[in-house]
Amino acid sequence: xxxxxxxxxxxxxxxxxxxxxxxxxxxxxxxxxxxxxxxxxxxxxxxxxxxxxxxxxxxxxxxxxxxxxxxxxxxxxxxxxxxxxxxxxxxxxxxxxxxxxxxxxxxxxxxxxxxxxxxxxxxxxxxxxxxxxxxxxxxxxxxxxxxxxxxxxxxxxxxxxxxxxxxxxxxxxxxxxxxxxxxxxxxxxxxxxxxxxxxxxxxxxxxxxxxxxxxxxxxxxxxxxxx
Numbered sequence: 662x663x664x665x666x667x668x669x670x671x672x673x674x675x676x677x678x679x680x681x682x683x684x685x686x687x688x689x690x691x692x693x694x695x696x697x698x699x700x701x702x703x704x705x706x707x708x709x710x711x712x713x714x715x716x717x718x719x720x721x722x723x724x725x726x727x728x729x730x731x732x733x734x735x736x737x738x739x740x741x742x743x744x745x746x747x748x749x750x751x752x753x754x755x756x757x758x759x760x761x762x763x764x765x766x767x768x769x770x771x772x773x774x775x776x777x778x779x780x781x782x783x784x785x786x787x788x789x790x791x792x793x794x795x796x797x798x799x800x801x802x803x804x805x806x807x808x809x810x811x812x813x814x815x816x817x818x819x820x821x822x823x824x825x826x827x828x829x830x831x832x833x834x835x836x837x838x839x840x841x842x843x844x845x846x847x848x849x850x851x852x853x854x855x856x857x858x859x860x861x862x863x864x865x866x867x868x869x870x871x872x873x874x875x876x877x878x879x880x881x882x883x884x885x886x887x888x
Contacts, residue, residue: 679702679705685701709776742766742770745766817881820879825854
């Protein structure tokens with residue numbers, strides 16, 4: 662006999678999980694990340710559905726021959742979501758992107774599990790904390806890292822693309838942050854690299870440029886500041 666009230670309660674849990682996942686995904690979507698509304702919604706919904714099935718789907722009312730552990734399926738979500746999170750991590754030159762998105766997917770799966778277990782308040786609070794970490798806390802972190810500082814745009818000519826590693830070492834030694842790196846092959850033994858660099862000291866930028874210009878096979882084509 663189907664318990665209609667129970668089914669409606671479980672359906673509500675899935676809706677709450679999907680809504681909270683979509684809210685987190687909307688923030689990622691606004692900031693142009695590949696894992697957006699649909700991905701986070703599906704992660705939260707899938708986690709909630711697995712949790713619901715763990716608790717209620719295999720309840721045989723004593724007909725089973727052995728003990729039933731309702732946490733077995735839900736426990737696999739924690740490790741299983743790691744594969745999806747790994748797919749959100751990308752390496753763009755010397756810059757690693759997607760770590761925060763991968764973490765938000767992992768945390769969103771926990772929100773879905775909480776909603777699936779009927780812990781609506783915990784799920785709501787968890788979702789709000791995730792959104793806070795992605796928006797206001799992220800703005801604070803960027804200010805602490807100095808990402809609000811003007812950027813220095815560098816265009817370099819390279820004879821070998823491996824020189825990017827030497828350039829990165831120089832910038833790190835002068836405590837400059839690389840905001841982005843783009844490389845383009847122009848021909849045989851000819852490459853172009855466009856870098857956005859941030860630093861708190863003009864003197865360190867000037868010294869870094871002098872050091873970069875001394876790297877064999879590297880020419881400083883142009884520099885410009887962006888406010």
